[in-house]
Amino acid sequence: MTVIATPKAGRAKQVSKDDSMLKQKEMMAAHYDRLTNAAETGEKIASTFVPGNLNELIMCFDLVNNLPEVNAIQSGLRRQSGAYVLEAEKIGHSEDVCTYVKSDIGMMAKGNLAPNGKRFPDPDVLLLSYTGCFTFMKWFELLREQYKCETIMLHTPYMGDGKFTKNMVEYMVKQLKEEVIPKLERVSGVKFDIDRLREYLKKSVKAEDNLVKVLQSAKNKPSPIDAYFGGIYYIGPIFGAFRGTDDAIDYYGSLRAEVEERVAQGKGPVTPDGDMGKEKYRLVVEGPPNYTNFRQFWKMFYDEGAVVVASSYTKVGGVYDLGFRHDPDNPLETLAEYCLGVYTNRNLPQRIDMLANYINEYEADGLLINSIKSCNSFSAGQLLIMREVEKRTGKPAAFIESDLVDPRYFSAANIKNRLESYFQMVEQKRAGESAAA
Amino acid sequence: MATSVNGSQLHHIVSRAQSLFDDLSFSAAREWKAAAPDRKVVGYMPIYVPRELIHAAGMLPLGILGGGDQLEVIHGDAFYQSYICRIPRSTIELGVSGRLDFVDGMLFPSICDVIRNLSGMWKMMFPQVYSRYFDVPQNYRDDIGGNYYINELAELLHDLGELRGKPVTDEELRNSIAVYNENRRLVRDLYALRAERPWQAPAAEAYLVLRAGMVLPVEQHSELLRDYLAAATAEDRPRRDNCRIVLTGVFCEQPPLNLIKSLELAGCYVVDDDLLLVTRWLTSDVPVEGNPLENLALSFLHHSESTAAKYEPDLKEKGQHLVRAVRRTSAEGVIFACPSFCDPALLDRPMLQHVLKDANIPYVAFKYAENSGQMQPIREQAGTFADSIKLWSGT
Numbered sequence: 135m136t137v138i139a140t141p142k143a144g145r146a147k148q149v150s151k152d153d154s155m156l157k158q159k160e161m162m163a164a165h166y167d168r169l170t171n172a173a174e175t176g177e178k179i180a181s182t183f184v185p186g187n188l189n190e191l192i193m194c195f196d197l198v199n200n201l202p203e204v205n206a207i208q209s210g211l212r213r214q215s216g217a218y219v220l221e222a223e224k225i226g227h228s229e230d231v232c233t234y235v236k237s238d239i240g241m242m243a244k245g246n247l248a249p250n251g252k253r254f255p256d257p258d259v260l261l262l263s264y265t266g267c268f269t270f271m272k273w274f275e276l277l278r279e280q281y282k283c284e285t286i287m288l289h290t291p292y293m294g295d296g297k298f299t300k301n302m303v304e305y306m307v308k309q310l311k312e313e314v315i316p317k318l319e320r321v322s323g324v325k326f327d328i329d330r331l332r333e334y335l336k337k338s339v340k341a342e343d344n345l346v347k348v349l350q351s352a353k354n355k356p357s358p359i360d361a362y363f364g365g366i367y368y369i370g371p372i373f374g375a376f377r378g379t380d381d382a383i384d385y386y387g388s389l390r391a392e393v394e395e396r397v398a399q400g401k402g403p404v405t406p407d408g409d410m411g412k413e414k415y416r417l418v419v420e421g422p423p424n425y426t427n428f429r430q431f432w433k434m435f436y437d438e439g440a441v442v443v444a445s446s447y448t449k450v451g452g453v454y455d456l457g458f459r460h461d462p463d464n465p466l467e468t469l470a471e472y473c474l475g476v477y478t479n480r481n482l483p484q485r486i487d488m489l490a491n492y493i494n495e496y497e498a499d500g501l502l503i504n505s506i507k508s509c510n511s512f513s514a515g516q517l518l519i520m521r522e523v524e525k526r527t528g529k530p531a532a533f534i535e536s537d538l539v540d541p542r543y544f545s546a547a548n549i550k551n552r553l554e555s556y557f558q559m560v561e562q563k564r565a566g567e568s569a570a571a
Numbered sequence: 572m573a574t575s576v577n578g579s580q581l582h583h584i585v586s587r588a589q590s591l592f593d594d595l596s597f598s599a600a601r602e603w604k605a606a607a608p609d610r611k612v613v614g615y616m617p618i619y620v621p622r623e624l625i626h627a628a629g630m631l632p633l634g635i636l637g638g639g640d641q642l643e644v645i646h647g648d649a650f651y652q653s654y655i656c657r658i659p660r661s662t663i664e665l666g667v668s669g670r671l672d673f674v675d676g677m678l679f680p681s682i683c684d685v686i687r688n689l690s691g692m693w694k695m696m697f698p699q700v701y702s703r704y705f706d707v708p709q710n711y712r713d714d715i716g717g718n719y720y721i722n723e724l725a726e727l728l729h730d731l732g733e734l735r736g737k738p739v740t741d742e743e744l745r746n747s748i749a750v751y752n753e754n755r756r757l758v759r760d761l762y763a764l765r766a767e768r769p770w771q772a773p774a775a776e777a778y779l780v781l782r783a784g785m786v787l788p789v790e791q792h793s794e795l796l797r798d799y800l801a802a803a804t805a806e807d808r809p810r811r812d813n814c815r816i817v818l819t820g821v822f823c824e825q826p827p828l829n830l831i832k833s834l835e836l837a838g839c840y841v842v843d844d845d846l847l848l849v850t851r852w853l854t855s856d857v858p859v860e861g862n863p864l865e866n867l868a869l870s871f872l873h874h875s876e877s878t879a880a881k882y883e884p885d886l887k888e889k890g891q892h893l894v895r896a897v898r899r900t901s902a903e904g905v906i907f908a909c910p911s912f913c914d915p916a917l918l919d920r921p922m923l924q925h926v927l928k929d930a931n932i933p934y935v936a937f938k939y940a941e942n943s944g945q946m947q948p949i950r951e952q953a954g955t956f957a958d959s960i961k962l963w964s965g966t
Contacts (some may be wrong), residue, residue, distance in 0.1 A: 225921075226920075226921045226924065227917075227921055228909075228917040228918075228920065228938075230654070230911060230912045230913075230917055230938075231914060231917050231918050232914070232918075235918070262882075264709060264882070267684065268682075268683045268684045268687070268880075268914055268915065269684070269914055269918060271709070271882055272879070272914070272915070272918035272919060273918075275882075275883065275889065275919075275922060276918070276921070276922060278886055279886070279889070279922055279925065282886065285884075285886070287709055287710065287882055287884065289708065289709035289710055289716075289882075291706045291719075292681070292687055292704055292706055294679075294687070294690055294691075294703060294704025294705075294706065295703070295704070299726075301719060301722040301723065301726070302719075304718075304719075305708070305710075305715065305716075305718070305719035308715045308718075308719075309710055309715055312712075312714075312715060313710065313712075313715065481690070481691040481694070481704070482688055482690075482691025482692055482694070482695060483691055483694055484691075485691075486695070505652055507652075507654045508654070510655065510683065510684040510685050510688075510912075510914055511684040511688075513652060513654075513655065514651070514655055514659065514684055514685040514688040514689070515650075515688040515689070515691065515692050516652075517649065517650050517651065517652070518650055518692050518695065518696075522695065535652065
């Protein structure tokens, strides 16, 4: 572990950073530099989405992956998204729709600056991996209107019946073979090499194995990780531009080693304020977090000794803990099956099964739903999910509301109140169980 | 004052359509089902399902379009947060309150994440009912999206065959395609009449007649359309000094009937719209000869309406359907009426508005919910829009 002295208004605050955190920071910074230097280096840019992210395929064409959702998240974390959202609304976007989209549109209108302060390059191709979210389709139509570049649609059918069929996989493979790959070849000028794809996929599997070990380490008591707030950092490389790279293998290898060390030492998760105190509550969380007040939100949990042991949001870019691994022997089929299986492409009964199983397997005290105002893909149906999971597990559930990157919908006092009431409910439930035993 | 024979006929048709519209217990569909043993009813939500398949299985396709402004939603609100549109909560209300207890199957088309997730809720809440999320291709190549869609149609047809206990034959399907071709022709005639002489077929009246097709067997609906077209054409009705507008955004959650009436009262003849698209989704006759599933699939790929739930692969084509609708109907402007929290309509709106702006077509926009009660602001907005068109167009 490295200790960094961060100078701050006269008094230095010691912030603990694990090596994996430093590694990730370097990776992300290098990636943003690579994106913003594209005009000089001549590298071409493919914008795409996290669910259904085909990073291995994109790399086969020497394209650099840019993710508008991640850019919106970065804007949220940097407290810039509020102004971007307002800008988008000023130019005609409805107050009712996805704030990732509006943050992205507003950012473009205000200079399109990356986290490193340099301008994002215009994409050479929009790879619309239409997976698990209707808004994606409109978002890329909006981007196409702006950039007027090649746009490729890869339609992922929804798993309405809780399974994918041969017809769905064949449809996707055919799109990949006859639409996606030829267009990527045309844009990039690079010929597709399926063996190159296989090599990237082999690397993906190594990182995926280690990510799963990290996520499942939360079965320990105390949990060495927070699988929601911390988990968002852990999924960053693999859900973004690094799946299939050596960097990702190194990162997940060292992350796993650190987590195993924490287990051996009986330690809880690392928080922005250092090691978390005594673990009092173990929760499963459904839904994305709020990013404009991310640390404040997280603090409300760790101050109370609450750790998230499993979350659905950390599965939007792949549900590896249920067994999926990219298969280098069937490279196109595996990309199709990956897209089909991501969390938001699963039907409601599957989502309920997953959450109820998490509560049992991770011995959680209950389910907490953070319902996002502008994300129908997640939010529609969550009240039924809550009741059903409660019924099946006998554990209490609670519901809070916020938004992804619109600060207007984060009410700290309301959320804190609800959380405190929820923790009391968990205590009462425990007291009741002890009395009955 | 004496009422003419034609006027009385017109009144009778519209009254019947109005009572079908008002009936939240779906009595007509219940009666149809009760009239013979083994009859089955399959519900569907907006925007499009191939009703031919349900009809070919001998079943009644029943359009479920939410609860409108007359349904008191008690249970439905407990399933949805305040920031989700109204149609799923009133649809849940219809289900939980027993109003759909005679429905044997439900289809949830690919339109948005809310309806998509409702399909899973239906499986949980009504496990005895056959329910299916009906996906359609967003790839329009015959050998890619076409093949996928043919197989999806075949799966649905197989399921419907299971539901009735006997496979559906190609001959049954061809017959149903012919029946629906006839129905679509009549619907196109109705829209042609409205585009040509909108005062003869007021929007609210035409809507009710079209809406009757959601609950009646298609043969009866075609008869109703024929009768209405004859009666409405023959009726002597005064022409108002209204402007002509295209109404868009109303393809899923239905606007209250009063909203449609209000637009015309405010001085806007609605000469085209995207209400009840299922009735005219396929824009030309589906060939009857040959492989029926392939014919339906190819019609979907190449001869179907454009709407927000469909991907437009060609940037130059984006929004042009609206420009064409304006030109075809000699409309003078476009009204965007979008349900609150409707992702497809609201995300699409800025792009469509840019296209209209480039084409120099005026537009105005507002939101509604199916239970909006206060029409005065909408009347004022539409009235001001109509005035501005009358006063400033062409200057």
